[in-house]
Amino acid sequence: MSLWQAILLGLIQGLTEFIPISSTAHLTIAGNLMGLIDPARPDQWTAFIAVIQLGTLIAVMLYFRTEVVSITRGFIIANIALLRRRPAAESDKYNARLGWFVIAGTLPVAIVGLAFRHVIEGSLTKDLRVIAGSLIGLAILLTVAEVVGSRRRDMADLKWTDALAVGFAQVFALIPGSSRSGTTITGGLLAGLKRETAARFSFLLSIPAIAASGLLELPKALNSVGSDLTALAVATVVSAVSGYLSIAFLLRYLQRHTTFLFVGYRIVLGILLFLLLASGRLAAV
Numbered sequence: 001m002s003l004w005q006a007i008l009l010g011l012i013q014g015l016t017e018f019i020p021i022s023s024t025a026h027l028t029i030a031g032n033l034m035g036l037i038d039p040a041r042p043d044q045w046t047a048f049i050a051v052i053q054l055g056t057l058i059a060v061m062l063y064f065r066t067e068v069v070s071i072t073r074g075f076i077i078a079n080i081a082l083l084r085r086r087p088a089a090e091s092d093k094y095n096a097r098l099g100w101f102v103i104a105g106t107l108p109v110a111i112v113g114l115a116f117r118h119v120i121e122g123s124l125t126k127d128l129r130v131i132a133g134s135l136i137g138l139a140i141l142l143t144v145a146e147v148v149g150s151r152r153r154d155m156a157d158l159k160w161t162d163a164l165a166v167g168f169a170q171v172f173a174l175i176p177g178s179s180r181s182g183t184t185i186t187g188g189l190l191a192g193l194k195r196e197t198a199a200r201f202s203f204l205l206s207i208p209a210i211a212a213s214g215l216l217e218l219p220k221a222l223n224s225v226g227s228d229l230t231a232l233a234v235a236t237v238v239s240a241v242s243g244y245l246s247i248a249f250l251l252r253y254l255q256r257h258t259t260f261l262f263v264g265y266r267i268v269l270g271i272l273l274f275l276l277l278a279s280g281r282l283a284a285v
Contacts, residue, residue: 001231005034010052010235014242017056018203019250020142020182020262021269024049025131028176029273032128032282042126043220050217051232055239057210060203063247067204075099094156098204101158105167105201106208112171113213120174127176128273128282134177135270139263142182145189146258154197165191166201170209177270180206185259195254203247 001009012030016023027049031037037045061068074095081088088096113120153162169187173180181202188198222229276282 001036001228003231003234005036006228006231006235007238010055010238011242013049013052013235014056014059014239014244015246017053017239017243018060018181018199018206018246020138020179020185020259021265022131022135022138022177022179022182023053023056025135025177025179025269028126028131029128037126042122045126046120047217047220048232050213052235052239053210054214054218055236055241056243057207057214058240059243059247060206060210063244064200064203068207071095071099071102071204098155098158101160101163101201102204102208104160105163105170105205108164108167109170109174109209110212113174116174128277130175131177132270132273132277134175135266135273138172138178138182138186139266139270142186142189142259142266143263145186146260146263149189150192151189151194153193155200158193158197158201162188162191162193162201166198166205170205180209182262182266189259195259196251199250199254 009027009030012026013023016026028037028045031045070091074092078088078092078096081092166184166187169183169190170180171183172178173183181199184202184205185195185198188201189195191198193201222232273282
């Protein structure tokens with residue numbers, strides 16, 4: 001992998017991780033076009049993607065640093081106070097509740113991800129036919145969520161049912177092309193959250209998911225890159241910078257706009273992929 005390829009892949013990862021258009025889809029398409037995916041070792045590509053996602057983990061940690069510190073602090077203080085049967089400040093109880101919501105929302109994808117790890121790492125999840133179908137399928141579900149969602153509630157109104165709804169929606173992100181942010185934002189909208197609130201909770205929920213995935217695949221990625229360690233590091237740094245910018249963009253965008261722009265993009269890209277595959281210009285895997 002050359003330096004320019006690493007920069008391009010890092011840029012793609014950062015820009016598409018938090019926008020609901022699927023980073024895995026775009027990285028796999030780019031990797032396919034550049035001949036970087038070894039059909040005999042698809043798990044190496046999975047490991048590479050998981051590790052450069054750590055760059056976007058840095059981005060979300062930096063962007064939400066105040067919230068992360070408050071949730072961590074409140075979680076510790078409020079739960080210690082509960083064990084000691086002492087009252088805790090309302091702010092600490094609120095932040096502790098958010099911490100529990102993040103944990104509850106992470107459990108479904110953690111359980112399913114570990115159970116089907118070998119399938120996720122295999123060739124099926126690099127299949128562009130699967131990715132094309134997922135791009136269009138999630139676009140339809142996101143459209144339904146936009147139409148039927150009430151979009152009335154913000155972060156202060158989050159409930160256990162919201163955390164679980166978004167958490168179970170995140171399981172579908174294990175299907176390549178679905179998009180982790182896309183599935184979780186869809187789940188949030190269906191639960192009645194405002195668009196920006198659904199995105200904020202989606203980003204907070206991404207922290208344990210990305211951290212676990214990246215750290216789990218890090219040893220394999222380091223073993224497989226060999227002399228490409230510099231390229232891996234460059235791609236990760238670039239994904240951090242571009243990821244930070246994409247978070248800022250999406251939160252501002254969703255304050256005044258629907259997600260239909262991303263719906264249209266997903267459908268167009270999905271159809272284009274199917275056409276390229278049918279013409280033989282792209283190999284399915």
